[in-house]
Amino acid sequence: METKILPVKQGSKTLYDIVITEGMKDLHAYLENFGSKERTVVIITDSNVDPLYGEKLVKSITKDCKEVIKFVLPAGETNKNLSTIESAYEFLIENHVTRSGLLIALGGGVVGDMTGFIAATYLRGIDYIQIPTTLLAQVDSSVGGKTGVDFKQYKNMIGAFNMPLLVYMDLGMLKSLDDRQFASGFAETMKYGLIKDAKFYSWLIENYYEIEERDPEILSQMIYTSCDWKRKVVEKDPTEKGDRALLNFGHTIGHAIEKAKNFEMLHGECVALGSVCAAFISYKHGYMDKDEFLEIRDMFVPFHLPISITDLDEQEVLRNTYSDKKVSDKERKFILLKHIGRSFIDTTVTDEDILDALKEVIYKPGED
């Protein structure tokens, strides 16, 4: 597999590279460039990823760094909170990590979001690198510099924009990812096709079998195109004043479902359901015909993502859409589609639209 590099820019200046490759070989030169020989490097990972790749990474970069230490967080979204962050601060202080320290996030979106937040706040800011290990983190969360934690029942409520020095992905690491997590990440990939790129959407469908088989060449292209879209969107609007909101397609209702289900479903599964709802509302508002809505809905099925759900209270989901932090003064910004590949921000979506859309996905046994 050929290494692909995508620079993320601000104006003419490159902020950081996204490297899509197999193996760790290209990482050494980057570390050397960041002066790692003089720096303490702290790998932050989680309890699932550590036994798979933690020690391997320590071994592989020890010769490039002054010192390498590792901190293992308990895995899972329920640990994405301030008390885990506190334990990481303690570890850094006890190990005398100074401003010149360099953090490496080795893990999925949870590790990436938390490490980026630790890097933003420890000693008023130190450098960090993302090594995303889930599909979701590779195509979405590792790019764009949004970092943070959940607070009480509010998702990603506390955080900071903080750009990494580098996003480095070894696609070989996806081999150990289970099918459900893979599908969850795929929902975000599908999102780029739906909101920005009809050709990419068709390409995903044409390459269904290769994606299922996790063919390295096809995955590398798929991840490249996804990162390229994320890059373009965040370059244009780094702090979500405008178009970056398009990336929230499927997420207003998706997050609300995630919350109603107490975070027992995976993020991408809820995003798939939220996307079906958003496509339905787009159809209801006259932006696409019914066939196009049905096509979008049914396309999630072969990729092992849900398009219907049981045991969900639509009123609760509706209430949750208001507690989403992206709702300003009760005005809900909703992302709709003008056909596949074109999205826009809409503020006219009503409670009734949302309830109607939820009826499309909530399956009540006994009803057809």
Ligand SMILES: NC(=O)c1ccc[n+]([C@@H]2O[C@H](COP(=O)([O-])OP(=O)(O)OC[C@H]3O[C@@H](n4cnc5c(N)ncnc54)[C@H](O)[C@@H]3O)[C@@H](O)[C@H]2O)c1
């Ligand atoms: N910052 C952003 O812009 C952004 C965007 C989207 C999502 N997110 C955040 O990302 C998080 C979700 O990320 P996620 O889906 O990667 O979840 P995750 O980090 O919890 O990873 C999912 C599971 O897979 C395990 N895992 C990770 N890599 C593995 C591998 N290579 N092999 C086997 N198992 C592996 C993890 O230990 C975990 O159990 C959420 O907290 C969400 O808020 C952030």
Ligand SMILES: [Zn+2]
């Ligand atoms: Zn998402």
